[in-house]
Amino acid sequence: MAVYTDVSDEELAAFVAQYDIGGVLACKGIAEGVENSNFLLHTQKGYFILTLYEKRVERSDLPFFLELMKHLAARGISCPTPVASREGAMLGELAGRPAAIIGFLDGMWVRRPKRVHCAALGEALAHFHLAGSDFTMCRPNALSVESWRPLAAGSLDEADSIAEGLGAELVAELDHLEAHWPKGLPSGVIHADLFPDNVFFIGDRLSGLIDFYFACNDAFAYDVAICLNAWCFEPDLSFNVTKARALLDGYTTVRPFTPAEFDSLPLLARGAALRFLLTRLHDWLRVPEGALVTPKDPREYLKKLRFHQSVGSSSDYGLDH
Numbered sequence: 001m002a003v004y005t006d007v008s009d010e011e012l013a014a015f016v017a018q019y020d021i022g023g024v025l026a027c028k029g030i031a032e033g034v035e036n037s038n039f040l041l042h043t044q045k046g047y048f049i050l051t052l053y054e055k056r057v058e059r060s061d062l063p064f065f066l067e068l069m070k071h072l073a074a075r076g077i078s079c080p081t082p083v084a085s086r087e088g089a090m091l092g093e094l095a096g097r098p099a100a101i102i103g104f105l106d107g108m109w110v111r112r113p114k115r116v117h118c119a120a121l122g123e124a125l126a127h128f129h130l131a132g133s134d135f136t137m138c139r140p141n142a143l144s145v146e147s148w149r150p151l152a153a154g155s156l157d158e159a160d161s162i163a164e165g166l167g168a169e170l171v172a173e174l175d176h177l178e179a180h181w182p183k184g185l186p187s188g189v190i191h192a193d194l195f196p197d198n199v200f201f202i203g204d205r206l207s208g209l210i211d212f213y214f215a216c217n218d219a220f221a222y223d224v225a226i227c228l229n230a231w232c233f234e235p236d237l238s239f240n241v242t243k244a245r246a247l248l249d250g251y252t253t254v255r256p257f258t259p260a261e262f263d264s265l266p267l268l269a270r271g272a273a274l275r276f277l278l279t280r281l282h283d284w285l286r287v288p289e290g291a292l293v294t295p296k297d298p299r300e301y302l303k304k305l306r307f308h309q310s311v312g313s314s315s316d317y318g319l320d321h
């Protein structure tokens with residue numbers, strides 16, 4: 001469960017009183033997520049998500065995330081929107097943290113995505129990329145290639161406790177990615193964390209996207225690579241080409257890939273695997289005392305990284321132009 005910050009009943013009542021959503025009936029910590037503290041808030045006007053922004057979220061980035069949600073929803077993307085206080089503010093402060101009340105999105109995330117979910121995800125991701133094209137705010141990707149070496153530096157000493165030789169392996173991978181990282185690919189606003197737990201379905205129908213707190217400006221194909229990693233590996237960590245094809249077909253029917261995007265996929269997937277390996281490793285080695293959180297296993301992403309290292313070109317994934 002990710003609840004890093006406790007909120008007293010009095011603080012909560014005073015916070016909610018600033019909004020036109022009625023009085024609090026119940027508020028429960030949510031047993032999922034690792035980044036922020038999330039609560040299911042039930043008030044006299046219905047259900048909402050109360051989020052307290054924690055460690056990785058810079059306060060100055062919050063207007064970008066909240067405005068983006070509003071922008072995407074206005075462009076027809078199914079995603080929750082922040083609720084404004086009576087004074088028109090989307091962002092407040094609760095228990096010493098920046099906090100927001102977000103609309104509740106119906107649906108459930110899929111534990112074992114099938115081909116049909118990957119196809120729907122691909123389409124939704126492409127619609128997201130297109131819908132962001134006239135969003136005027138900009139946020140460089142704070143977790144892109146140039147940030148990986150400093151991020152790794154804090155974990156290198158202890159990396160070998162996770163897997164033998166991991167420290168040296170990380171340094172070699174950083175050398176490779178920094179030397180070969182593609183430049184000039186089509187770019188815009190990307191989600192950057194569209195894992196299965198951030199995509200809701202009702203049956204096989206995708207009902208919406210959540211968790212925009214890593215959204216930023218970067219290459220669209222990098223976002224696709226993040227999804228290939230998160231959606232197209234089986235529990236035994238074998239790569240499922242059928243799911244990858246479905247995801248890419250879904251995506252490219254809405255927003256076709258350029259040849260350069262297609263050719264860059266193996267490298268982008270390596271980078272995407274390293275990015276999540278590094279943040280997981282960082283968190284694994286530093287679980288805050290008393291926090292109700294289950295850190296995610298870095299070894300899963302080490303195996304995915306090794307898989308992509310063994311791939312020569314996009315065709316080796318069984319994918320065609």
Ligand SMILES: Nc1ncnc2c1ncn2[C@@H]1O[C@H](COP(=O)(O)OP(=O)(O)OP(=O)(O)O)[C@@H](O)[C@H]1O
Binds near residue numbers: 002036049103198211
């Ligand atoms: N708008 C929403 N509507 C319904 N449920 C939501 C909403 N936002 C969050 N949740 C619930 O809270 C959980 C955690 O939310 P979220 O993914 O934003 O947290 P996080 O800590 O940022 O997690 P992550 O590890 O994915 O970055 C979700 O899996 C979902 O169950």
Ligand SMILES: N[C@@H](CCO)C(=O)O
Binds near residue numbers: 035193276
């Ligand atoms: N989706 C991330 C956690 C949230 O950033 C991971 O699985 O490592």
